[in-house]
Amino acid sequence: MAVEIKVKGEVVTAYLSGDIDHHSAASMREEIDNTIDCNMPSLLVLDFGGVSFMDSSGIGLIMGRYRALQKLGAKLHITGASPQIAKVMKLAGMNKLALIN
């Protein structure tokens, strides 16, 4: 499973793993969105700790979730990004949308 989701109160944490590319992003998106719809969190944490590779498809994944959270007035945190992933995120200006640590 490429996404493992944990819900604790109003915080949803999605633990992503494997490669995030155009091939894998669609199913990850679906799973995260289902949880957002069911739980209406105030904070979504995307944990990239298990992700071995990410291209700009991952940026689409983050931006799409960011828009969905904005409608709920919820926040987005990004954590566990490897140097490769952080480099792609930096190029895309993701630090303007979410807290990255």
Added chain:
Amino acid sequence: MKIINKFTMNMYAKSANEGFARSCISAFAAQLDPTLEELNDIKTAVSEAVTNCIVHAYASKLGKIYITAEIIEENILRIKIRDTGCGIENIELALTPLYTTVGGERAGLGFAVMQSFMDDVKVTSRVGKGTTVTMKKKILPRITVNG
């Protein structure tokens, strides 16, 4: 420029092959003894170019992607990714960061990633004939420190 080593491959433009293309390029580029960062840059750029073929060039049909990678003089890796799909009408516009012609969740950053992570990116295209992306990256020689 003298070609020192070369491989060519072609594959169906299926998203399941994105990871396969990255692995092939990675294995070939390893001969140049790149750093992990250099290798990741190459993999990311190739992933973007291959994804463009699948999402844009062959949006409405299943086509083939032709990949050539060469090691040329001065430790340079040259990668050519070609499709025979729809072609790009306005290359300048296509290269603009955040510009995308498809909806959904494409960020419009494919070419921006390629340009940022590789030393040189050239795009040639003919509408209805296809697109070729040629990218180059010089792998810097490692400095060995003794004792």
